[in-house]
Amino acid sequence: MKARYKYRIYPTDQQKQSLAQLFGCVRVVWNDALALCKQSEKKPKSTELQKIVITGAKQTEERTWLEEVSCVPLQQSVTDLETAFKNFFDSYKGKRKGQKVRYPRFKKKTSRQSARFTLRGFSMKKNGGVYLAKIGIVKPIWSRELPSAPSSVTVIKDCANRYFLSFVVEVKPVQSEALHPSIGIDLGIKTFAVMSNGAKAESPSYKKLDRKVRKLQRKLARQPHDSKRRNITRIKVAKLHNRISDVRKDFLHKLSTKIVNENQVIVLEDLNVSGLVKNRKLARVISLQGWREFRTLCEAKSEKFGREFKVISRWEPTSQVCSDCGFKWGKIDLSIRSVLCLNCGTEQDRDENAARNIAQVGMGNRHDSKWTLRDCQTISVAEPDEASRITAPSGR
Template identity: 75%
Template structure:
């Protein structure tokens, strides 16, 4: 995770997002709906001007045009009924979105290419960000400007004074408060020096020390989503029944996401707290998703999310996080002697090395190789002979 500012880098302070759920009253729900609508209108108006302009206007010009001057018009006079802070932050977020888009086009931003900012819809997730002038915390109560006092469900106290809070309403009509706080790294003694992790579908993670991590089953919830989506496709648009079905789909998606996130948080915390170095393989998930038979199962696992959790928590616990190249032949090399037998079919789960006679589980062998490559102890495959043919354990038993 990147830190912002030189002082934070010297002090070792890490920006962190802490979210908690709250239940607004009916009047507060109406006020929040008005706030979300104003932020959405300001974003869409500014985005429409940016798309039709040859030169991108500055955030200050957009704020004057679509907030200050728009409040004086009859069409947008209701913008003055909400706090101006989230409206200004909405314009600022649009400027950041365009900056990230241009940096992605120029190659200055790593990762997948970003698209241009899009218009916001009423049926999507809604959010509004308030800085320190728009909120305050008094013990267990949070005051939001023009909204009132709300009582979040605190699972733990905030580690520091938050710099901003984002009010979020998801597609299932759940409300959350997301705080940006500063967290100092935790010094915790590690039990093991390093661990290599091989990610899979049936077994989510196979560790180099021989332990496994089985992911929860999402089959029943996934079938329910597909059934509701077929029902939604047959219903009339803008009808009440279609709206109820859409809410049911969103709630089922949230159950899957919450179950997966809880599992990944617990697993990543355990892995990072017990090991000094965490080593993963750089998987080409977008390429693997092109496999029509495995794409749905891969998308439910959350490999990328697990990698992000491990990376963030490695900074928090002062650990070393290593990602090896996707081109490393971790499944094609014997972890004992370094003999390279080449590619194996996915149905081959156990392999016996002809060179040294060792029998390996496919996933555990890959995890051991990931650990060795990440720690710089890679075998030299040129020193091993490839005259013999390595076979699966089943074929050896048959012989």
């Protein structure tokens, strides 16, 4: 299987100028090819686009500066555009699963910049440096060794003017024994993850950083476009977003690695995140959690460590069924955190009960309650005066 290894680099001033020129050429080639595809009745092939926007454009006076950079990233830019169109058409025809892919868009100068080199455009040096064609030797901060020789490398400049090298390498699956056979995970906001074994993972607090982002975004909205002060504020906002992203990634990587190492089967619930963020009161908090990113990390690491990853249906009533006896008490309000089962008399914590139900459904120990209990009536929302059912109406 293939994986990406990302490292921070600190290029010299001359290398920054060369990289800025390279990013500009890659962006222009992408935009020219995309504009040509929009004007044509039938989308040209990748080889035809390369002849027009690269080979032919170098011979014109307007695009002669394309010869000053390596041709490898320019060709890869057209190849990436071809992949973007393929993903869009497959998503439109229903051949691609997941969320709908949008039509390719033009690249902006202020957005994240990248340029990809294949084996023809870079080489690894013995002193730990990486040679990039017509850029020079850059020295990454090697936080860990590469498991194998890279097949390609991407130079990245984010919105906060940080530079990275991203290598694509081949990784062999690691076989190791797990401590536990299975685990079910219920994701939340204040408590990020509640496990079926009773363990809980608290989410990092993003309140202070998010408050600073909101303040700077209001300031950014008042400043005139194309001004120097607006550009300074834009970089400050980007740096704060990067700090939030770094804190979230560090937390998600550590939690997902621990869960995958200790359990053979990992079961999650298929959450409708795009629908949940439509709630204007919880949209910003939900977006900061990174539920989808956590699912992606668990799925990728499960493949790497030889684990089994399962996702149950989002329509499974995990919060409406007792995990001990299977009695269905119906829908309850989010403010209710504990329920007393009328059938077995067990007091169930809402999140722990849902996590155990997720594990049972994922392992096939319980059938879909919508079919097994289809004749039972479901109460829409639990009434506050039902003291026998509601035991702890505390906030989450």
